[in-house]
Amino acid sequence: MRTIGFVVNPVAGMGGRVGLKGTDGKVEEARERGAEPRAPDRARAALDALADYGDDVTLLTWGDPMGAEIAREAGFEPEVLGEPAADDDDTTAEDTRAAVHAFVDRGVDLILFVGGDGTAVDVVEALDERDADVPMLGVPAGVKIYSSVFGVSPRAAGQVAATFGDVERAEVNDVDEDEFRAGQVETELRGVATVPNADQRQSAKQLGGGSVEALAEAVAGDVREGVTYVLGPGGTVGAIKAALGFDGTTLGVDVWRDGEVVVADASESEILDALGEENVVVVSPIGGQGFVFGRGNQQLSPAVIRQSEVEVVASRRKLDTVGALRVDTGDPELDEELRGWLRVRVGAFERRLMEVL
Numbered sequence: 001m002r003t004i005g006f007v008v009n010p011v012a013g014m015g016g017r018v019g020l021k022g023t024d025g026k027v028e029e030a031r032e033r034g035a036e037p038r039a040p041d042r043a044r045a046a047l048d049a050l051a052d053y054g055d056d057v058t059l060l061t062w063g064d065p066m067g068a069e070i071a072r073e074a075g076f077e078p079e080v081l082g083e084p085a086a087d088d089d090d091t092t093a094e095d096t097r098a099a100v101h102a103f104v105d106r107g108v109d110l111i112l113f114v115g116g117d118g119t120a121v122d123v124v125e126a127l128d129e130r131d132a133d134v135p136m137l138g139v140p141a142g143v144k145i146y147s148s149v150f151g152v153s154p155r156a157a158g159q160v161a162a163t164f165g166d167v168e169r170a171e172v173n174d175v176d177e178d179e180f181r182a183g184q185v186e187t188e189l190r191g192v193a194t195v196p197n198a199d200q201r202q203s204a205k206q207l208g209g210g211s212v213e214a215l216a217e218a219v220a221g222d223v224r225e226g227v228t229y230v231l232g233p234g235g236t237v238g239a240i241k242a243a244l245g246f247d248g249t250t251l252g253v254d255v256w257r258d259g260e261v262v263v264a265d266a267s268e269s270e271i272l273d274a275l276g277e278e279n280v281v282v283v284s285p286i287g288g289q290g291f292v293f294g295r296g297n298q299q300l301s302p303a304v305i306r307q308s309e310v311e312v313v314a315s316r317r318k319l320d321t322v323g324a325l326r327v328d329t330g331d332p333e334l335d336e337e338l339r340g341w342l343r344v345r346v347g348a349f350e351r352r353l354m355e356v357l
Contacts, residue, residue: 008067012118218349268299
């Protein structure tokens with residue numbers, strides 16, 4: 001029998017699709033922009049996989065909205081060890097830490113949490129206060145996931161939680177969200193966690209990318225009249241924005257058409273409003289992880305992707321580091337459609353065939 005402590009940060013990732021690049025200190029603004037909770041659906045996907053792969057799992061959790069109802073909906077009969085301090089959905093880091101402390105005191109085999117890097121920091125710090133050897137594993141629901149303690153998708157996290165054998169140590173990293181929104185990315189090592197040793201756990205995010213000037217010039221030279229280009233975040237696509245003649249939003253999504261920026265730092269709804277009859281989404285995989293969709297670019301939602309042609313660009317050096325590409329759009333059917341073999345543009349004429357997992 002495996003005993004798992006399960007806790008959800010209910011507001012994780014809410015800032016992604018509305019262009020806030022994170023939710024720390026921005027929950028109310030995200031709601032005002034029309035953001036919908038993302039964590040519950042991803043939590044449910046993880047628990048469905050846990051139920052499919054785990055023959056004998058005892059689930060401990062925290063009161064709603066931090067896990068109890070979602071666990072019951074997934075078919076578990078969880079033991080609820082406590083409740084959030086407040087009576088509304090505005091849970092805090094202290095609520096997460098209290099849940100982790102309770103789980104450790106009950107001798108769990110794993111803590112399965114739903115959130116992003118900030119939640120991972122809360123979990124690892126709480127473990128350091130009790131027992132740092134208890135394994136932890138994240139269900140990715142945040143915007144900026146730089147730590148190597150997460151499953152590559154919610155379902156993968158549930159599968160790993162049910163089946164892992166040995167463990168290893170992995171980094172918990174975070175960035176300052178205010179600097180992140182301003183286009184500055186400085187990761188900080190916040191802890192070292194014990195995690196399941198599994199191929200379905202993602203790597204730490206790398207920030208290097210190699211020279212992309214020739215690639216950027218080639219892509220910019222091939223733009224077509226009347227086509228709407230939705231340009232994702234990151235240094236590689238940022239070079240394309242510069243080649244098109246504008247200072248793009250480094251960590252945001254810009255919409256460009258016929259020599260003009262239609263929307264800068266666009267949210268999902270703004271992108272949808274700006275789309276035309278013919279649209280191209282241009283993205284580059286995250287170095288070290290290989291994610292094309294679902295990490296740092298949630299504005300590129302399934303609704304946006306389904307109305308667009310997808311162009312993936314990358315330096316040869318970056319592709320050498322990732323091995324394969326990954327997608328985690330939040331829509332399992334779309335993820336399945338995107339999987340397979342994809343031609344990634346690496347130069348003026350050259351394309352490299354990469355598998356999307």
